Amino acid sequence: MFPSYWCIRGPPSHPIQQLRLAAESDGASIPLCAVAARYDYREQRRPCLEGTRVGVLTQVREWMGDTPGGHEGVKSEPTIFWINGLAGTGKTTIAYTVAQECHGAGNLGASFFCSRDNAQCSDPMFVFNTIAYQLGIYHPPFRAAVSEALKVDPLVVYGSVSRQIEELIVEPMRMVDFPPCIVVVDALDECKDDQSTSLVLSSLSLHLETLSPLKFLITSRPEHNITTGFASDRLQPVTNQLRLHDVGLDVVETDIRRYFCQRLGEIRGSYDIENPWPSENDINALTQMSGGLFIFAATTVVFIEDKNYSDPVDQLHRLLHTARISGSSPHQHLDSLYLQVLDNAFPQISKELAGRLKAVLGSVVLLQDPLSPLDLKHLLGVPLHSVRATLKHLHSVAMVPDTDDRPIQIIHPTFAEFITDPSRCTNNTFTLAPQMQHTLLFRQCMLAMVQLRRDMCDIRDPRKNNVDISDLPERIQTRIPPYVQYACCHWASHLKRGSVSVAILDSLREFCTKRLLFWIEVCSVLGALSGAIRALHDARGFLEVRFHHFHSR
Known part of the structure; x- marks a missing residue:
């Protein structure tokens, strides 16, 4: 089966191919x-x-x-x-x-x-x-x-x-x-x-x-x-x-101050907090801490409003009195805020929880496409309640859906940059090691693709083009889970950013000898053959560079 070369491709869990079929119903190519x-x-x-x-x-x-x-x-x-x-x-x-x-x-x-x-x-x-x-x-x-x-x-x-x-x-x-x-x-x-x-x-x-x-x-x-x-x-x-x-800092701070006044005023009304809250000094302090960064203001408001704590007064007090400012980075206050979010969520974190946090949050940060809690559970091989419990108090930096089938997403890229940079995330308990995390995600992608087999969508006729299969989106949705789609589309991205080992080489060898053709067929059904070609190119480049380095040590 070969893909329609002008099909619309979307996120693995999104029924984009329905749009393709509708758009092509009049014979047009898009x-x-x-x-x-x-x-x-x-x-x-x-x-x-x-x-x-x-x-x-x-x-x-x-x-x-x-x-x-x-x-x-x-x-x-x-x-x-x-x-x-x-x-x-x-x-x-x-x-x-x-x-x-x-x-x-x-x-x-x-x-x-x-x-x-x-x-x-x-x-x-x-x-x-x-x-x-x-x-x-x-x-x-x-x-x-x-x-x-x-x-x-x-x-x-x-x-x-x-x-x-x-x-x-x-x-x-x-x-x-x-x-x-x-x-x-x-x-x-x-x-x-x-x-x-x-x-x-x-x-x-x-x-x-x-x-x-x-x-x-x-x-x-x-x-x-x-x-x-x-x-x-x-x-x-x-x-x-x-x-x-x-733009003049005074102009930017005027806008940020207006934002704080309106949003914190809304929180005061929502929680029936008596006036005066926040005080004029509180607003001034927050505005000064923002350093002209609107993402600081937005993250601060979400942190204060967090319904998992339901105590805006105490949240604001913690932020103003425990913010740790050090160094001369333009993001020093934002980094301090992100550390406060993590410390507040995990005040006495155990070694086991720290490991789970890095596995779950690290995956959310470094995934090439966002996955739902349910699909993250399947990809990482951890219980669903562990995924949710790990992310429960991180609503200030991540969007965690109420339902298990909607994607988890980081709110702003500055958090990903912060938590993967040890010079900014100064608490090693929370700092992510991207190479190690990509290696983990590659291994999990390989495990997810173990279930690949011939004709997973039960089409039975390899001569058919994707566009000729009217119920293809439904077949994909019911027969190829989103986390398997993710693994098929992105295993090579994690491979080239990860580390090399005997175990990694063995898993690649097994994939190529047992599941390569099944993987190509799934990529064809997903309309992702061009991505498959890039994946093979990336994998070859990884092996040429890392294999030489691995054997020269």
């Missing part, structure tokens, strides 16, 4: 699409609090023409507005606010919110495929042009990033009268791109004239490969740049 990259896919994303970020949003609106729904303003120069800032400065909230406003005004052409905890949303190969798909929804004649291009060459969706933008966006745009619109790309630095210049930016820079109906709002950290891209001769003249870390 590009690969990371559905989770839409600005409104994650429920926890929120717009800026009213009255905050006024200066930044005003600049963006002026760049767009400040004409909601009006196309004349959207055509104004320059073509790109780049917002960059350090981690936790509120870039995603600003991007979400702009995307939401544009959607309401009818001029949001596409959005791609990168996320390092989602394999597709962090893959440059999905950026222009997804934008092409959304632009096709925005303007149906463009969709028809893209569909024709895919009929000529279905494999273009697996081509280079530069080829994707040329054949799926630039050429189709030449064939239609495309209305002006906004494209929002958030957190470009979370795309896993090790090139000296961002692949997305270098590809975009080659076609700006043809793409003139589109205006791009891009946010990122000021990473080297991104700043290099924007400094190029092609992009620099057509880019407005706004550095959030250049």
